[in-house]
Amino acid sequence: MRRAFITGITGQDGAYLSKFLLEKGYKVYGVDRRTSLPTTERLRYLGVADEVMLLDGDVSDQGSLVRALQTAEPDEVYNLAAQSFVGASWQQPVLTMATTGIGAVNVLEAIRLVNPRIRFYQASTSEMFGLATEPVQSERTPFHPRSPYAIAKLFAHWTTINYRESYGLFACAGILFNHESPLRGLEFVTRKITDGVARIKLGVAKELRLGNLDAKRDWGFAGDYVRAMWLMLGAEKPDEYVVATGHTTSVREFCRIAFECVGLNWKDYVTVDPKFARPADVPTLCGNAERVKVELAWQATTTLDELIAMMVEADLKRVGNERA
Numbered sequence: 446m447r448r449a450f451i452t453g454i455t456g457q458d459g460a461y462l463s464k465f466l467l468e469k470g471y472k473v474y475g476v477d478r479r480t481s482l483p484t485t486e487r488l489r490y491l492g493v494a495d496e497v498m499l500l501d502g503d504v505s506d507q508g509s510l511v512r513a514l515q516t517a518e519p520d521e522v523y524n525l526a527a528q529s530f531v532g533a534s535w536q537q538p539v540l541t542m543a544t545t546g547i548g549a550v551n552v553l554e555a556i557r558l559v560n561p562r563i564r565f566y567q568a569s570t571s572e573m574f575g576l577a578t579e580p581v582q583s584e585r586t587p588f589h590p591r592s593p594y595a596i597a598k599l600f601a602h603w604t605t606i607n608y609r610e611s612y613g614l615f616a617c618a619g620i621l622f623n624h625e626s627p628l629r630g631l632e633f634v635t636r637k638i639t640d641g642v643a644r645i646k647l648g649v650a651k652e653l654r655l656g657n658l659d660a661k662r663d664w665g666f667a668g669d670y671v672r673a674m675w676l677m678l679g680a681e682k683p684d685e686y687v688v689a690t691g692h693t694t695s696v697r698e699f700c701r702i703a704f705e706c707v708g709l710n711w712k713d714y715v716t717v718d719p720k721f722a723r724p725a726d727v728p729t730l731c732g733n734a735e736r737v738k739v740e741l742a743w744q745a746t747t748t749l750d751e752l753i754a755m756m757v758e759a760d761l762k763r764v765g766n767e768r769a
């Protein structure tokens with residue numbers, strides 16, 4: 446039986462990846478950091494909380510990773526742990542660099558110490574393109590990070606490549622564009638919108654306050670994207686791959702579609718609040734996923750309309766249950 450080890454297992458992608466790998470017959474381990482309340486809500490939502498093995502650890506504590514890897518004895522490690530909210534990275538730049546940047550070095554060093562034959566996946570991001578120099582970004586597009594988060598991710602990205610070139614590790618990086626789901630954190634704009642739509646529809650909120658409505662992103666479904674991570678670690682050679690839908694949509698248009706799902710006009714409810722604007726935003730991102738399609742036979746299967754409908758429906762149910 447193949448064994449996988451996931452940092453960030455309690456996050457959106459960690460939950461979907463756990464379910465995917467369990468269905469493939471893997472034994473799945475993950476690090477769970479100490480918190481004052483349980484963090485297994487997403488794993489429970491997908492019905493896999495009792496099937497994964499959670500080990501105490503934190504990516505900023507290398508010893509904890511070494512012990513966890515010695516226990517799990519994995520064939521594959523997926524490094525998904527991060528302070529992943531771009532907006533918070535200006536408020537907590539040092540913590541973001543430590544977790545999102547140095548955290549990756551800690552995982553790679555633990556792999557070298559415990560078993561250098563372990564295959565490694567790094568959760569890199571389209572945010573590294575930032576103020577992109579090309580309208581559609583591929584693996585060859587130059588990077589221009591625009592936030593402490595993106596800088597930390599770029600550091601981790603190059604560290605991954607460096608460990609491959611220096612020590613021959615099977616180390617891959619997926620440059621994933623935004624991917625969402627009903628398990629997305631409430632602070633991210635997509636989920637903030639679908640939650641807001643549900644609250645307004647059910648009469649528990651009157652308006653939705655957002656920042657930059659002109660920002661454009663290439664949004665896909667998280668359930669599709671975790672498969673790409675697994676394909677990378679099963680490939681013949683380690684590499685970097687852009688994973689995206691190839692379509693870009695503005696926050697404004699996302700609002701229009703989401704409100705339309707419940708028969709409302711977004712213009713009647715959305716207010717722009719400068720509080721949610723960023724010191725330096727990324728205006729537009731759109732990925733060219735040709736390489737992952739040709740080499741690993743991956744492509745997105747969920748359309749944006751389907752994704753938004755799925756998220757609105759889940760939030761209507763959740764907000765409805767809260768009120769009951």
Ligand code: NDP
Pocket residue numbers: 452453454455456457458459476477478480484502503504505524525526527528529530544568569570571620621622623624625630
């Ligand atoms: P989430 O924010 O949902 O999950 C982050 C995970 O990291 C959580 O499990 C969190 O644990 C964990 N974590 C945070 N700090 C630490 C720490 N110090 N030690 C151990 N674990 C920690 O992110 P996503 O699931 O959306 O994303 C997964 C990864 O992919 C992240 O690295 C993100 O930056 C990256 N990424 C995401 C994209 C997206 O669109 N979703 C696109 C490209 C890259 P806890 O539950 O305790 O908070």
Ligand code: GDR
Pocket residue numbers: 529530531532569570571572621622623624632633634635637654655656657658660661662696721722723726727
């Ligand atoms: P992003 O996602 O920064 O792309 O990072 P987010 O949903 O936070 O922002 C997307 C765009 O929407 C604009 N925006 C708002 N954003 C938030 N959060 N709240 C608002 O009210 C709001 N109004 C407008 C933002 O300015 C931005 O332009 C996500 C994370 O998952 C990262 O970890 C990951 O690496 C990237 O996606 C790819």
